[in-house]
Amino acid sequence: MSTTNTIKKVAFFNPQGNFDKDDSHLTEHPDFGGQLVYVKELAKAFGELGVEVDIITRQIIDKDWPEFAEPFDYYPDAPNVRIVRIPFGGDKFLCKEDLWKYLPDYVDKIYELYKSEGRFPDFVTTHYADGGISGVMFLKKTGIPFSFTAHSLGAWKLEKVLESGMSREDAERKYKFTVRITAENLSMHYASFIVCSTNQERYEQYSHRLYEIDPYDDKFKVIPPGINHKIFNQEPKPEDKQMEEYIEQLLVKAPIKRHRLPFIIMSSRIDRKKNHIAVVKAFLQNEHLKDRANLLIVVRGINNVLEYVNTEKTEEAIILKEIVESSDNEIGKSIFFANVSNQRHLASLYRVAAARGSVFALPALYEPFGLAVVEAAACGLKIVVTKNGGPAEIFSHGEGLLIDPSNINDIATKLLLALEKFDCRKSVELAKKFSWENTALAYLENIKHVLANPDSIVSVDEQRLKKFYDLINTL
Template sequence: MHLAFLNPQGNFDPADSHLTAHPDFGGQLVYVKQVALALGKAGHRVDIITRLIDDPKWPEFSSVEDVYPGAANVRIIRIPAGDTNAFLAKEELWPFLVRDWVTNIRERYGADLPDAFTGHYGDGGIAAVLLREQTGVPFTFTAHSLGAQKLDKLLPDAEHLEALENQYHFGVRIAAERLSMNHSGVNVVSTNLERDEQYAHPRYQDAVDADDLTRFAVVPPGVNLETFDRDSESPVDREMADFVSERIEAATGRRAGLPVVVASSRLDPKKNIGGLVEAYASSPALQRSANLLLITGSLDDPFTDDGSATALERTEIRRIRGVIQDAGLEGMVVAFGIQGQNKLAAAYRHLAQHGGVFALTALYEPFGLAPLEAAASGLAVVATRNGGPSESLIDADGEYGVLVDPADPYDIAAGLERALGDEWETLAAAGRQRVHDRYTWDRTAEGYLAAVERALEPTERDLLPIDPFFLGEGTEPPEL
């Protein structure tokens, strides 16, 4: 089968350049790349269609085509859109998708169209809607996130809805999402919760029925087991083992031989790292049995130098510093940055060899790939019960980690004490096996292919009319 992934925001290249350096270069790009590579490995032709960027700040994305080494079936195709080829954030792309990008994609393919498109995020989704309208080629839609939920989260803290609309263009985004989920052959979601909670939002109810299971496919993302696995080997393993050991010893002294509870995420308040530190502070037993390590991405030493942190991160850093000082946790809590998946995986493997536990205490986690990567690397996992981990880490057959209430420091502490205790080996083995059985990119690709095959089947249903803005017939974008 010949498939085309539509992903105009961010970009792709063999080196994964700028990944995580900008909001448009996040997990969505990893997802698209890994599914495409897995489908290519299975013998399918896959094109990743993105936007051509000819910009000295982003020099890696100026060629029309690119390839991943060893992946002959996968192409990166960059299609121009906009008055210039300078980098544009996703919020600024909407009018150029209609005016340029979709038209240029059609011209690129001519009569040699793919068998199906798959649209990613609202921008890739509306492009798929228009291409289906113009060519008849069906598509699946993967939202990754939906605008209505983001709007709900921002509104309580916003002084003016108009200011939010000017920054994020929620009107056009939500209109594009509604058309995408309505016109798609199948909507691909990562969890049942995503379908039941996000697609059931009132802003989408007349676009798709979240209770109509024929309109959805639950296809979880996967873990890259070449990188994140207990038995994987990397050229940086020794370097990272030494680095982690030295940083922990420098911060904790004689306690350096204790197991480590490790968290790895942005210091964003919604990730609730402060809640994890409060849980650690609440439990003398936990303090006696383990140190606490916070891996903070690009922030190398946030407790002493938060100069490069965002305002939100500084808020969380102040919260954490306060807990450490009030509870006398100096010499027990260490924080430093690790950048790059290979280095992070090597650190996980090293910590797993010493009985470490991974903690994800986010207030809500839509899917939760990070705890699965940690589990594959050999760590026992303690994770929020709110969101995806409630499906990935427990089922009718057993539990593969410990679920906790992220709003209750004592429940978090109890979960960590349990994972560090006599059940560590059982939990670590069960978590790793769970990933191997259900959460690999090969499994994700199989689910994607099944969804595409369903989308190819002719069906009759009522379709929403396409807003004139998306047809290039009006200059005013849709309003909220």
């Protein structure tokens, strides 16, 4: 498909986290999660289709984040993709909740950059609420339309946080929910189209009472994300031998009988909502399950988990400490931690584990889509995944086993069933359908439609946008 006749250049607005050619810190931090993988892979797929892309994020001049100091960066395998780092909000790293009041400066400087270069993008894709509201401001300034991909929605996170026992005042102070939800509503209203990964996301997530949009509106487009099939596949790679040796090192102190057992692998960010502890409990409480497999928890950038949990006070360390303390002295015997820090090594781990008949488990309380699950399936792992969210739609025809993440017995039963009887061939075939090229083509088809119908682009109301400015001025 040729795209260059109508779409020459697209900008991706992603103020939070950061991007660099080496994928530094990717998935290691709440602001460097799946959203950044999505943006990077989608941008590269655009580039391969002949579209020039700018991923526009934040410049950070901080000794702890040296990878993000230069104003421009490039992926060596993506000549059409440029990483643009805009200086705003000072030099130091700021988490996404602290960026809101600096976003007008972000947008102004993007405008100045393109003005100085003498060329603006044809279209903007925006990501998360901070990218979305930046798209609204940029539309007001330039008339250039944008799409909005939320990745996650603040109203639902607010509910989860309040359910956890945090007071509304503390939740507001920490997460700036009023600003975020206001930004989301403005993004939805002014976006030329809204991208959802699943129908569940569209009809359930956007139907929340705090949102002003009708999920049946035609501007919603269900476009599943993809995976990188060059990395996540069943083809043996040279690094697989090294991964086998690494696994043997992990098992060196374990009883001999456990050295050839399959694994139950958890490989999502160490975050409370990912619910790792539920699988740990299911594993420890079911002797048949414990005899049948080892439990392997992937951590990123942590060589010694026991040392880490006793010296650090991060949320990640607190969660890992809970896992260690509940492990009944099984760390190094039947429960193991693997430090796997990049996608190629992760795919290698999956392939090596799949050869043992291993299972990938994602017991998240809620999972918007579940790219990590599709990646694991592509490498031949059996799938046991939460029924809450996108996975129930993706694995709707028996390609994976769905679990109630709050039911320890259900988790243990499904893990055993997967280990002993599940055939992964259907999940491998399913994974082949999810490609970034298909995702990019769907975006570009919708972008073409918008550009061919400029009358559909809504002008930004100054007074409506002022409500957002008034909120950030109080931060």
